[in-house]
Structure formats: structure tokens, C-alpha cells
Amino acid sequence: MIILGIETSCDETAASLVSEGTKILSSVISSQIGVHHPYGGVVPELASRKHIEAIDYVVNDAINQSGISLNRIDAVAVTQGPGLVGSLLVGFCFAKGFAYALDLPWIGINHLEGHINSVFLTDTPPPFPFVALLVSGGHTSIYHVKSHTESVLMGQTRDDAAGEAFDKVSKMLGLGYPGGVIIDRLAKQGNCQSIRFPRSYLDKSAFDFSFSGIKTSVNRYIQTHGDIYKEQVPDIVASFQEAVVDVLTYKIINAAKKKECRHIALVGGVAANSRLRARLMQDASAEGFHVHIPPHIPPMDLCGDNAAMIAATGYHYLIKGITSDINQDVYSRSINS
Missing domain, CATH: 3.30.420.40 (ATPase, nucleotide binding domain)
Structure with a gap:
């Protein structure tokens, strides 16, 4: 099973394809550090705009780098929260549209569960x-x-x-x-x-x-x-x-x-x-x-925000038959986060 993961919870636009929840086929991360550096922290409105500019290119780059054709993608996993609402909406809406267009199942993922599952992408x-x-x-x-x-x-x-x-x-x-x-x-x-x-x-x-x-x-x-x-x-x-x-x-x-x-x-x-x-x-x-x-060796940095961890987590929900409804929305904070 090959999962496309999408992550836009804060100031990184990321996409990744992961096979069987463990093998990273591609991982692309577009960082906004240069955008937010002059302000000493993340500016939510700027983050949202940069996600909109980057999301299409990042997803296409991840698919191209993986060598996987669209018809081989089995599902889409995307960060649903917690995070900046404006940033989350960019990836969440893109993932919904992508899955709907290709008639694929999709699952909204808790960003924190993604981080925990990042250790399963190691040897x-x-x-x-x-x-x-x-x-x-x-x-x-x-x-x-x-x-x-x-x-x-x-x-x-x-x-x-x-x-x-x-x-x-x-x-x-x-x-x-x-x-x-x-x-x-x-x-x-x-x-x-x-x-x-x-x-x-x-x-x-x-x-x-x-x-x-x-x-x-x-x-x-x-x-x-x-x-x-x-x-x-x-x-x-x-x-x-x-x-x-x-x-x-x-x-x-x-x-x-x-x-x-x-x-x-x-x-x-x-x-x-x-x-x-x-x-x-x-x-x-x-x-x-x-x-x-998880390794902290660019370009395969699995400590920071990345989409491989989202795809890996999505795999484990999908094999249980758990998917998301098209009417679901993002959330900025989760209970017990």
C-alpha cells in the first residue's frame, strides 16, 4: 500500500510517498524559515500564503521523485491538527480535492501521532x-x-x-x-x-x-x-x-x-x-x-515536521479501515495534546 502524505501544520510545506508504512519513497519539504526570520517567529498569515504558493509544486515533486504513477497511490493522509488553522486548511483542502479527484480514501491525521510514528521509519x-x-x-x-x-x-x-x-x-x-x-x-x-x-x-x-x-x-x-x-x-x-x-x-x-x-x-x-x-x-x-x-540528517530529517510521518500514520489507520469524512474540518488544538 502506497500512501501520499501531506503536512502543512505550521511553516513547512511537505509531501511524501511511503510504502507499507515504513519505506520512504520520497520526502519533499519546503521550509519558510527565510520568510519568518525577520519577525523572530512564525507569522500565521504569511505561513498560510506561502503554503498556498508551494503546495502544488511540493506534492508534484514528491510524486515525481518517488517514480510512482498516480494510479499506484492507494490513499492520502494529511495533517488535520493541531497547528495553525490557516496553514492546516491549505494542506487539508488540497488533500481532500486530490483524493476526491482520484477516487481515493483519505484520512486526517493528528500531527502529534505522526511525530510518535516517525520512529517506525527508522531501521x-x-x-x-x-x-x-x-x-x-x-x-x-x-x-x-x-x-x-x-x-x-x-x-x-x-x-x-x-x-x-x-x-x-x-x-x-x-x-x-x-x-x-x-x-x-x-x-x-x-x-x-x-x-x-x-x-x-x-x-x-x-x-x-x-x-x-x-x-x-x-x-x-x-x-x-x-x-x-x-x-x-x-x-x-x-x-x-x-x-x-x-x-x-x-x-x-x-x-x-x-x-x-x-x-x-x-x-x-x-x-x-x-x-x-x-x-x-x-x-x-x-x-x-x-x-x-529519528534521524536528523538532511534531506531525510524526520525530527522536524515532515509528511513521511503523516503517511506512515495514515497507513496504520487505513489498514484498520478507518477513513475520514469529506465534511471533517481542521482543528488548532486537540484534547490532551
Whole structure:
């Protein structure tokens, strides 16, 4: 079964063809980073317009690169939410029209389920059940994953997502957008022990997160140290990053212990962060856990938003006979997201 996946939840227009839910035949991603960079974050109206401009070209490019003819496509999977409504509508309406024109079944996919299923596009996917830490610009959550289509939320952020905190700290320091990539690179030049920013564990036995406090602490440090902070930027971002990584790593390992799962998945855009990847693998290995992380090697980057994960998730719904109705709509937020 060959699935065409389409993803337009935020600022990437993506399309992919995936066979049997595991083999990527093509993956095309058109990024809008250059468009949003001057504003220090995603501008929803601009994102929607750029999706409209790119969607036809991206889908056609993915089909052409796959070498698959239209009559060999069995179904269409498309991100239904959560995300920016304007952006979601572009891909969702395109997918509906594409499926209707070719008389194909189609399925609306939860973007977060897509990220979780991205680990099954790797050579060593985890066995069920496992726990997953989903870390991105809009979400920071821990799930107990029972199957390709069944995940139970264990905890989530109460305020800023981890990726959002990275972007805001980067903006405070005048480093630019996207903050996660910039901070990850610059932190390698700094001392992560030089500044002791707070670790907000909330309840250490539970799995919710809060990153607004550390963001405020960084801002206060900047305001109270005058221009001297400009000479400390590598140390500031390294110390900030370490505080975030400490909390994320502790929570997901604790979740694995509670659920007695030996396998941990790290997914989402922030899963590309080199310090988080290294620390989780180190700390989890010391406790006897196995860590599964999608590759972060362009052009096959499965950490960030991509359509391969949407197609793969759609495959597992479709083999269960679950499809979407033509009257369904997108959603900006999902329950327990």
C-alpha cells in the first residue's frame, strides 16, 4: 500500500510517498524559515500564503521523485491538527480535492501521532509498549504508546513548550530565529555549568512540564548584568539549554520506570538538539533503557515536521479501515495534546 502524505501544520510545506508504512519513497519539504526570520517567529498569515504558493509544486515533486504513477497511490493522509488553522486548511483542502479527484480514501491525521510514528521509519523501531517524549516548538508531552494508533498522555507542558522557550531566549539575546538551532550550535562554545538557572520539575513524581520560569530567569539575568551579559552569551545559552535538558531527561526516564518500559522514543523538532540526544542516550543507557530517535540528517530529517510521518500514520489507520469524512474540518488544538 502506497500512501501520499501531506503536512502543512505550521511553516513547512511537505509531501511524501511511503510504502507499507515504513519505506520512504520520497520526502519533499519546503521550509519558510527565510520568510519568518525577520519577525523572530512564525507569522500565521504569511505561513498560510506561502503554503498556498508551494503546495502544488511540493506534492508534484514528491510524486515525481518517488517514480510512482498516480494510479499506484492507494490513499492520502494529511495533517488535520493541531497547528495553525490557516496553514492546516491549505494542506487539508488540497488533500481532500486530490483524493476526491482520484477516487481515493483519505484520512486526517493528528500531527502529534505522526511525530510518535516517525520512529517506525527508522531501521530499529521500538517494540510496543514504549514511552515517548515529544518535544517541539508547540508541544512538550510524554506518552505511553501502546500501538501505532493508541497513545496515552502521561504529562504535558503547563505553559511554554521547550522549543518555544528556545525561540524566546534566542530572541531575548538577539540571536535570531529559529532559536533551537542557533542555541544548540552556540552552546557548544559555552560552559553549561557557569550559570545556575532553575530546574522546574514541578512534582518530581509526575510528568507535567513548565518552562516559563527558566525563560523569565534568563531575562532577569540579562536585565541585571548590563552590557557584560553580551560577553557571556555562549555560557548563558549553554546553561539555559542544560537546565531544559536536565528536566526533559529526568521526566522521560522516570516515566519509563513507572510504566516498566525498556524502550524510550525521543521525537519532535527539539529531538534534533545534540545535547538532548546525547544526554538522554547517556542517562538512559546507564539505567538499562534503549533510546530510539529519528534521524536528523538532511534531506531525510524526520525530527522536524515532515509528511513521511503523516503517511506512515495514515497507513496504520487505513489498514484498520478507518477513513475520514469529506465534511471533517481542521482543528488548532486537540484534547490532551
